[in-house]
Amino acid sequence: MILGPVAQIVAFSLCALIAIAGALGMATTMSMFRSGIFLMASFIGVAGLFILLSADLLGLLQVMMYIGGMLVMILFMVLFSHDPGGAMMAGMQLPIIEKFFSLGLLPREQKQDEHDQNEQSGHGGNGHQPMEQNGQDDHAGHADHGDQDAEQNGHDEHAGQNGHGGHEDHEHMDMSMTTPIKKPAAVLAVLVGVILVGLLLLRPAWPIVAATPNPNSAEMVGHLLMGKYMLAFEGAGLLILIGIFGAVFLARAGHFPDERGREARVAVDAQPTAPEAPALQPVADADPPDAAELVGVTEIQTRRNLEKDGRGEQ
Amino acid sequence: MIIPLTAYLIVGAVLFAIGIYAVLAQRSAVMILMGIEVLLNAIGLNLIAFWRFVRPDDYSAQIFTILIVTIGAVEMAVGLAIMLLLYRNRQTVQVDAYEELHG
Numbered sequence: 001m002i003l004g005p006v007a008q009i010v011a012f013s014l015c016a017l018i019a020i021a022g023a024l025g026m027a028t029t030m031s032m033f034r035s036g037i038f039l040m041a042s043f044i045g046v047a048g049l050f051i052l053l054s055a056d057l058l059g060l061l062q063v064m065m066y067i068g069g070m071l072v073m074i075l076f077m078v079l080f081s082h083d084p085g086g087a088m089m090a091g092m093q094l095p096i097i098e099k100f101f102s103l104g105l106l107p108r109e110q111k112q113d114e115h116d117q118n119e120q121s122g123h124g125g126n127g128h129q130p131m132e133q134n135g136q137d138d139h140a141g142h143a144d145h146g147d148q149d150a151e152q153n154g155h156d157e158h159a160g161q162n163g164h165g166g167h168e169d170h171e172h173m174d175m176s177m178t179t180p181i182k183k184p185a186a187v188l189a190v191l192v193g194v195i196l197v198g199l200l201l202l203r204p205a206w207p208i209v210a211a212t213p214n215p216n217s218a219e220m221v222g223h224l225l226m227g228k229y230m231l232a233f234e235g236a237g238l239l240i241l242i243g244i245f246g247a248v249f250l251a252r253a254g255h256f257p258d259e260r261g262r263e264a265r266v267a268v269d270a271q272p273t274a275p276e277a278p279a280l281q282p283v284a285d286a287d288p289p290d291a292a293e294l295v296g297v298t299e300i301q302t303r304r305n306l307e308k309d310g311r312g313e314q
Numbered sequence: 315m316i317i318p319l320t321a322y323l324i325v326g327a328v329l330f331a332i333g334i335y336a337v338l339a340q341r342s343a344v345m346i347l348m349g350i351e352v353l354l355n356a357i358g359l360n361l362i363a364f365w366r367f368v369r370p371d372d373y374s375a376q377i378f379t380i381l382i383v384t385i386g387a388v389e390m391a392v393g394l395a396i397m398l399l400l401y402r403n404r405q406t407v408q409v410d411a412y413e414e415l416h417g
Contacts, residue, residue, distance in 0.1 A: 005316040008316045008317055009316060009317065012317045012321065016321070016325045019325060019329060019355075020325065020328050020329065020332070023328075023329050023332040023333065023336075023352045024332055026332075026336060026345075026348055026349075026352065027332050027333075027335050027336035027339070027340070027349065027352075032342065032344060032345065035345060035348060036348070039348050039351065039352070042329075042352060042355070043351075043355065046329075046355045046358070046359055049322065049325065049359060049362075050358075050359075050362055052317070053322065053362050053363060053365075053366040054366060055362045055365070055366065055376055055379075057376065058358075058362060058376055058379055058380070061380065061383060062358075062383070065383050065386075065387060066351070066355075066383070066386075069387060070351065070386065070387060070390050073390055073391065073394050074344065074347070074348060074390070076394070077344045077347075077394055077397060077407075078344055181338065181339065182339040184338075185334075185335050185338035185339035186335055186339065188334065188335075188338065189331045189332065189334045189335030189338070190331065192330065192331045192334055193327055193328055193330070193331030193332075196327035196330065196331065197324050197327050197328070200320050200323050200324055200327060201320065201324075206319060206364075206367065206368055207368060208319060208367045208368060209367070209368060209369070209370060211370050211371065212370065213366065213370040213371070213373075214371075217373065217376065220373045221373050221376050221377065221380070224373050224374065224376075224377055225377060225380075228374075229374070229377045232377065232381060236380075236381055236384045236385075239384070239385065239388055240384065240387075240388055243388035243389075243391050243392050244391070246392050246395065247391045247392050247394065247395035248395075249395075250392070250395035250396055250398070250399050251394070251395040251398045251399065
């Protein structure tokens with residue numbers, strides 16, 4: 001496909017902008033669903049760059065594999081990971097994004113990112129306004145899920161907070177999508193980007209060939225796959241087979257702990273031996289156990305039983 | 315061929331940096347997988363750019379990119395399965411909820 005120079009430049013800048021802005025939005029937005037959509041935009045941009053580089057087969061493959069296959073998996077995972085507490089989807093407030101701006105992570109693209117988000121929430125019908133009227137739980141990240149989903153999240157969150165009891169504030173602090181090393185990670189990423197771009201700009205002398213590739217690239221790729229790279233092709237097939245087996249084996253329907261067993265396991269994991277030592281001591285001394293120690297022993301007993309239940313069911 | 319090779323490589327480098335940030339800074343395992351996909355995309359873009367500009371007669375780069383896409387798909391599927399397992403055990407897929415793996 002031969003484009004004019006102006007069309008080439010326009011297409012390249014459009015695709016590059018979509019790819020980079022999509023990846024940046026994926027990395028910085030607080031809503032996981034929105035991250036998936038941004039990732040799809042980034043894939044489309046990279047597919048456009050592939051097509052511009054006259055690797056049209058790979059552009060098609062990119063769209064089919066990533067967007068048709070992997071993104072469905074990603075969105076399934078995002079929908080699946082609505083945990084009690086709504087921890088991952090929550091916490092998208094403007095100050096956080098403002099904080100991202102102030103981190104210096106490509107601030108020019110950040111504006112584009114914010115523009116995209118505004119556009120997207122505008123398309124979403126019930127955008128930020130209904131969510132902001134709620135006031136108390138200002139989860140603007142839920143904005144593109146519609147009211148029903150947001151209500152579901154709110155319900156889950158309240159249930160989770162009731163379950164967790166005392167440390168609500170800690171949970172609320174812990175709701176952000178990023179780890180505490182966000183700032184060093186951003187610094188490292190910017191550093192890597194600057195170093196890579198600097199190296200590219202300092203060493204522009206690759207032996208560039210002016211020849212145009214065969215337009216029938218699918219045939220060439222097919223011949224190579226069936227000839228020179230037969231072993232790699234078969235290895236990829238074997239890898240896919242093993243991956244299917246592994247995924248099915250890992251995610252097979254089995255017996256998993258119910259709520260009681262899970263809570264017991266979490267409690268046991270939290271303090272594995274601490275309550276056991278003082279309770280066993282009086283039993284070894286053969287003192288007549290008074291009421292408090294009896295309570296302690298029975299508590300340990302029930303906890304052990306619960307743990308056994310959890311392990312056994314698994 | 316108006317667009318120079320360096321422009322494509324810069325796009326790839328920026329994508330790579332963003333992917334590194336996403337992998338390091340995100341808390342949810344899903345987001346980490348997304349970051350890995352962005353990293354793989356950047357690598358594929360670099361491969362294809364070098365193929366187009368340096369060796370347009372040798373189609374090995376496209377084979378490599380196809381293999382990268384395949385490995386990414388398998389990794390995503392296995393990652394999803396592991397995530398399902400983790401979620402069933404602890405009701406969360408946030409990676410710092412599994413601190414006992416510190417060793």
